[in-house]
Structure formats: structure tokens, C-alpha cells
Amino acid sequence: MVRRNLAMAMLDEDDSMDELQALHMQYGGNHNFPSVPSSKIPDWSYDMRRSMQEVVPGLFIGPYSSAMGSKLDNLLTHGITHIVCVRCTMEAKIVRPKFPDRFRYLVLDIADCPTENIIRHFGSVRDFINESLDSGGKTLIHGNAGISRSAALGIAYIMEKYGITYKKAFNILQSKRFCVNPNEGFVQQLRAYESIYVANLTCVKSDADRSLKRTFDDVDRTIEIMDRSSEMMDTAT
Numbered sequence: 745m746v747r748r749n750l751a752m753a754m755l756d757e758d759d760s761m762d763e764l765q766a767l768h769m770q771y772g773g774n775h776n777f778p779s780v781p782s783s784k785i786p787d788w789s790y791d792m793r794r795s796m797q798e799v800v801p802g803l804f805i806g807p808y809s810s811a812m813g814s815k816l817d818n819l820l821t822h823g824i825t826h827i828v829c830v831r832c833t834m835e836a837k838i839v840r841p842k843f844p845d846r847f848r849y850l851v852l853d854i855a856d857c858p859t860e861n862i863i864r865h866f867g868s869v870r871d872f873i874n875e876s877l878d879s880g881g882k883t884l885i886h887g888n889a890g891i892s893r894s895a896a897l898g899i900a901y902i903m904e905k906y907g908i909t910y911k912k913a914f915n916i917l918q919s920k921r922f923c924v925n926p927n928e929g930f931v932q933q934l935r936a937y938e939s940i941y942v943a944n945l946t947c948v949k950s951d952a953d954r955s956l957k958r959t960f961d962d963v964d965r966t967i968e969i970m971d972r973s974s975e976m977m978d979t980a981t
Contacts, residue, residue, distance in 0.1 A: 866901075
């Protein structure tokens with residue numbers, strides 16, 4: 745039943761890709777994206793939730809248990825050089841960098857909550873992964889369980905790297921780590937990111953189109969407003 749639902753989701757991909765291709769043309773035409781990795785679904789067992797999987801070349805997604813003290817040899821065997829450690833404040837004493845002298849870490853405080861503003865971290869995670877790849881390394885993104893937060897960050901990176909939709913990126917990641925399931929708020933932000941990353945690509949490549957730069961700045965301001973509103977709600981409660 746799960747695989748049937750995944751197949752049905754893939755059937756809707758053509759419409760989404762048509763919309764994204766239109767955005768690529770609207771915001772500057774052709775971009776030289778690498779070939780999209782295959783999405784062959786391997787045999788999956790429950791125990792695989794506790795380990796990390798390479799979802800695209802150079803990028804692993806997994807739970808915190810894959811980066812614990814007992815896993816150093818496994819991390820080194822797989823060529824990991826960079827680790828994105830995702831946790832909320834309450835998890836910080838447990839979910840934390842274990843090998844700061846062996847790996848480069850990016851530590852992010854993100855709650856697995858639909859109202860959490862995860863989109864603001866997409867750029868820093870992208871740059872961190874690219875830094876690893878440029879130096880010949882590999883990156884592990886882990887949260888606590890490797891299901892929602894780490895998956896959302898991985899999907900955003902895959903979308904932007906390969907120039908594809910949320911659905912396509914999700915299918916690629918799920919084909920390697922079947923248990924991933926970003927919460928609904930993260931999914932909404934990932935869908936919104938489809939047009940944002942395309943516009944941002946054009947902004948980076950050309951300073952001539954100031955209107956696109958203003959559009960992306962408007963997105964940043966909207967995110968700041970969301971943060972302030974969330975803080976006000978927390979204070980009120």
C-alpha cells in the first residue's frame with residue numbers, strides 16, 4: 745500500500761514539472777543542472793531507520809544514532825567530513841556534536857513543529873554541503889530520528905541542486921530512506937521554495953534585474969515577520 749501511494753504521487757509529477765519549467769523560463773531561462781539521480785526503491789527493513797543512507801552523491805540523511813560516539817568508524821568509512829546537527833532547545837543536551845575535532849559541524853536549533861520557520865536555514869545548509877563537496881567530502885544531516893527536520897533540509901538541497909520540484913526531490917529521498925516524513929508545515933515551505941530558489945538563482949547570476957532581487961528581499965522580510973509573530977505568540981502564552 746505504501747509503495748502504491750508513492751507511485752500515485754509520482755503520477756502527478758509531470759504537471760508540477762511543467763509549472764517549474766515555466767518558472768525557470770520566467771526567471772532567466774536555462775540553468776545547467778546536473779542529472780537527477782535514479783529513484784530505485786531498495787528493499788527496506790525497519791532496522792534501517794536507525795542508520796544513515798546516502799540519498800544523493802555526497803549527502804547522507806539519518807538519525808542521531810548514526811552520529812553517536814560508537815559510530816565514528818562507520819562515519820569515517822563512508823567518507824563523512826561535515827555534519828549538520830539539528831535539534832531543538834530541549835534536545836540540546838543529548839543531540840549534540842560528538843566529534844568536533846574530527847568533523848566540521850553546522851548546529852541548527854529547529855523544532856519539529858509545523859509553525860517552525862525552517863526555510864530560513866535552507867541557504868546555510870546548501871552552502872555547508874557545497875563546501876563539503878568542493879573539498880571532496882561528504883555530509884550527514886541528522887536530527888533526532890532522521891524523519892522530518894533532516895528530511896526537509898535534504899529535500900530543499902536536492903530541489904535546488906537538480907532544479908526539480910518538491911515532489912520529485914521527496915521521491916528521490918524517500919527512495920533511499922523510506923521512513924522520511926516532513927511535517928505539514930515543512931511541506932508547505934518546501935513547495936513555496938520551488939519558485940524562491942529559481943528566482944534566487946537568477947538574482948545570483950545577474951545584478952541587472954533589480955526587481956527579482958527585491959522579490960527575494962520581500963521573502964526575507966516576510967520570514968522575519970513570521971519570526972516576530974511567532975515570538976509574540978509564545979510570549980502571550
